[in-house]
């Protein structure tokens with residue numbers, strides 16, 4: 001004991017595993033141990049805990065900070081636009097919904113369990129619906145048109161992950177769940193919205209795929225396949241509707257910095273993950289006039305995992 005008294009040890013990677021053990025062992029021998037500590041917070045994103053994005057993207061207008069929202073200087077102006085956001089209060093959806101509200105859009109937010117009070121804003125309306133049900137998808141689209149008269153943007157965020165098993169070991173229930181969440185839900189809502197946008201002769205659709213749609217990883221075969229099918233669906237919609245100024249694009253995020261992912265993987269380096277704001281701000285841009293000629297795009301957002 002005490003053989004290292006008077007020595008100083010600087011240790012990187014001391015926050016977990018063998019690094020912690022080495023730091024403790026050196027300290028026990030009397031060394032002064034200096035560690036670099038990365039702040040981790042499994043409860044939620046550290047940087048923007050309230051689901052609001054910082055005003056880093058400078059665009060045309062200034063938001064006055066009304067309705068209790070933080071000032072978001074220079075955000076894109078979507079005043080007068082009506083958008084339908086599916087998965088509106090999920091890990092990504094919270095940032096997306098707040099970003100569209102900050103841009104001035106009228107927002108209808110969908111999930112199986114959602115209330116107006118989830119986003120206290122006069123331009124937000126909640127619609128509870130399961131998109132795995134085709135009739136329910138049609139009904140909710142009709143409800144939006146009844147209330148707002150039009151739909152300018154569809155942001156389809158609903159989706160979900162299943163993994164941990166090889167294709168050989170994947171059961172039918174998992175396959176069905178992945179197809180329901182990642183393909184059928186998209187098909188149902190896109191099919192319901194298309195006649196509205198075609199009649200308007202304008203509209204923007206953006207769906208959220210995944211990095212694995214293009215770059216499959218082992219042990220997530222049906223998730224990757226269902227997201228790849230989504231990419232194909234969206235690109236087909238882009239081709240079929242370019243004549244009527246209806247665009248369709250798909251974003252492919254890598255692992256995102258969401259509360260659920262932090263809880264699932266508390267030891268990860270979050271700085272490599274995609275922040276939901278990067279995705280949210282791109283969605284706002286793709287609905288704006290500045291992106292009217294972008295359609296059929298498949299956009300990777302891989303963060304530090306590129």
Ligand SMILES: NC(=O)c1ccc[n+]([C@@H]2O[C@H](COP(=O)([O-])OP(=O)(O)OC[C@H]3O[C@@H](n4cnc5c(N)ncnc54)[C@H](OP(=O)(O)O)[C@@H]3O)[C@@H](O)[C@H]2O)c1
Nearest residue numbers: 087090091092111112113130131157158159160210255256
């Ligand atoms: N998180 C990531 O690292 C990551 C990476 C790449 C791609 N993605 C994709 O990004 C999208 C958003 O991910 P996320 O992490 O924000 O997911 P999330 O937190 O699980 O949010 C998903 C949302 O969809 C709703 N939802 C689920 N099933 C539904 C259904 N049948 N009908 C209507 N709403 C339904 C959920 O709310 P209710 O439970 O109230 O219905 C929830 O609001 C997904 O498409 C996901 O596959 C995520």
